[in-house]
Structures are given as structure tokens and as C-alpha cells.
Amino acid sequence: MALNVGELCLGVLTMSDATGYEIKKLFEEGHFSHFIAASYGSIYPALQSLMKQELVTCRQESQEKRPDKKIYSITPEGRNAFQRALNKDLAPDTFRSESLFVMMFAHLMPLAQVSKLIDGRLAFFDQAIALFGSDECSSEEDGLLANSNWERSGADYARGLGLAVYTAEAAYLRANRHMLEALAIQPSSEAAE
Amino acid sequence: MALNVGELCLGVLTMSDATGYEIKKLFEEGHFSHFIAASYGSIYPALQSLMKQELVTCRQESQEKRPDKKIYSITPEGRNAFQRALNKDLAPDTFRSESLFVMMFAHLMPLAQVSKLIDGRLAFFDQAIALFGSDECSSEEDGLLANSNWERSGADYARGLGLAVYTAEAAYLRANRHMLEALAIQPSSEAAE
């Protein structure tokens, strides 16, 4: 239960052939980056294991001065396996935020630290919002996964959701940062109540 | 870098004495539940290790027919250690959502499955919203952590944020579910485009 890295890769491969390197990029910068993660150390072995199970095939593309590109394609059995995986009990969504945890202890931090933390988060939100809102994301660099209808829809859905969530979060933080900052240890008034 | 379970426990203990059991409950149901997680298998050993480092003390409370309660208290050194920890490089927030990933593949799923998935998420959001919005959360069962000023503020902050985020997410999903459902494999029309 819960999807493993191999299944995540299969999902990507239902959309388009890809190398391990490209899959990683998709996880960390592409459509999936805000809710899925995996490292090379798990992707490459997973791809090898998918090969053994014949859920993917691989064609090698020689490049002059780089390692051969291994371009993986999903097989019909792979598609079936993936569709079965979509039926599995999914791991519940998890959100882990040490920043938020730390903010619960604003009263133990100097004001400067609290403000810095808030500014950092705000910067992150704004950057994400800018990215989601821009066409750079909607029109995409037409490389991997920027064609057919469904994926546009799927990607748009995720993008819109990200936009909605980050916008809400940023607005909330902007509206309430004063509260957090008021709790912090104020400079040059060491006698907290 | 990045907070470990011991530091999370220290944080809880700055607020109030607690047993391992209570800390776990706080992580899974209490104020921290939506952005922090840890299991008994990590909490109990962490508490033991904090004891060895003398960052916490422990008083044992005998109970007739249950294991002794071990109530931990943070020491001054523990407070220092925690304040130092608040300065560490924090792990970036992570959001992991297999549901969202799966929804990107709505076009590979029967409509019923997609709808079920959506309903499940909506139910989850609504439940969370109800919880955050209710006084059950604001007035709290006055047990652990329901007194002094700061924690009210910290908790209120987290609560408001949760409310804002889940509300945005639920609204977005409600507004866009038709899109996802339109992508799904429609019943009794097996000839997809």
C-alpha cells in the first residue's frame, strides 16, 4: 500500500518516454514537484527493477561525450500495473512543516529571527505563486509532457490548486505576521512579562 | 540540520509536562497534527535519550492497573537546547500527496473511482474545516496546553492557517471536480477518443 518510486515512475512514463534524469527533474521542478519527491538513488534502481518485471523497456541512445541516455518506455503490462496501482490504498496526504512548528514558538525567539522566518516563507510563497501564475508553466518549454489534452488538464488542475493554496497561505501570513512578531522577544526590553 | 524527534518533544515540553503517550496524541490529534508527525517507536527512545543528556527529567506516577506514567519535564538546559534548535536550518516544508498524483491520471481511471477519490478528499477537508472552525478546538478540552497566552496565539495562528488552506483547497476542488470527472473513463462508452 502506498505508492512506491517505481509506480511513480510508471505514472510519468504513461505520459511520455523518459530517462531517469528527466523523471527526477519532473519530480523536482516539473508538474509533480510540489507533491511528490524522489532521488536518483531511488529512481535508477526502481527503473532497473521495472525492467526486470518487464513493465518498461529501454532503448539506449549513444551520446558522444556523455553516458548513454537510457530512454524508458512503458509496456502494456506496465500500463496495467499502473492502473492497478491507482486503485491501491493511497498514503494519506502529509504536510510537514518545520517552519510552522517553529513559529509556534515565536515567544522563544528574538524578533529578528521571527521576522526572518516569515520573510523567508513569504518569499517562497511568492516565488511559487509567480511560477504557477506565469505562462512559463502553462505554455511549458514544450519538452516533456506538454502536448496532449489530458495532461494539460491534469497539470492545470494541479497548478490551479497550488496557486489557490499558496495564495491563501501567503495572504494569511501577511495578515497575521504582526501577531507572531508581537509574541517574539522584543529587542532591548529583556524583561518579558 | 532539520529537527529530529527529540527536538520536537522538547518543544512540546516547553509548553507543559507530558508523557510520551500525550506527546504522541498531540502530534496526531492536537495542535501539531497537521504539520508534524512521529510514532511511539521514535518518541519513547527520543525521550530516553533526552534523559541521558539531562535535557528533561522524569517523575514516575504509579497507576493501579496500568504501566507507570512517566511524566517528563524540560530542564533549563533543555530549554536552551531547544532555543538553539529553533535556530537550525529547517527542513523545507514538504507536502506529499498521492491523491493529487493519482488525480493527474484521472484519464486512466473509471469515473466511479475518480468520483470516490474526490468525495474522499472533500470529506477530509470538510472534517478538518469543521474541526478547526469549532470551539472544540478553540476552547479546547482544557487539558494539555490550553492555558497561557502565547500558546493560544500560536495555536490560533496554526488553526487559522489550516482553516484558510483547507478552505481554499476544498473550494478549488468543488469548483473543478467536473473537469477531473470529465477526463475519467466514462461508463458504458468504452471507446475513448
Add this chain to the structure above:
DNA sequence: GGTTGCATGTAAATGGTTACATGATTGT
């Protein structure tokens, strides 16, 4: 009679990530 809540704890398994090794190319 079965599940949930209270309460602590440990050992094994897990499923990763981190860090390394390799190496040319392009940009700063």
C-alpha cells in the same frame, strides 16, 4: 465478545537519502 483507550517499550525491517565516482560541456 470485540474494539478502543490507556501506557510503555523494543527489534527488525524498511525504504529511502546522502554522498560518492565519473566526465565532458557550457556558461560566468
Add this chain to the structure above:
DNA sequence: ACAATCATGTAACCATTTACATGCAACC
């Protein structure tokens, strides 16, 4: 010069989770 991008891969390490062991009380 130095970093980043491209590209693959492995092995050691790791912090947790999972599952188990124990056991009574209360609820349904």
C-alpha cells in the same frame, strides 16, 4: 577558474515506521 547541466549508477548509512509484547478498563 568554477559552477552548473547533463547523465548514470552504487553503497553505506539513516531515522523512522511497523509490528510485536503486555495488560487492564470501559464501552458497545
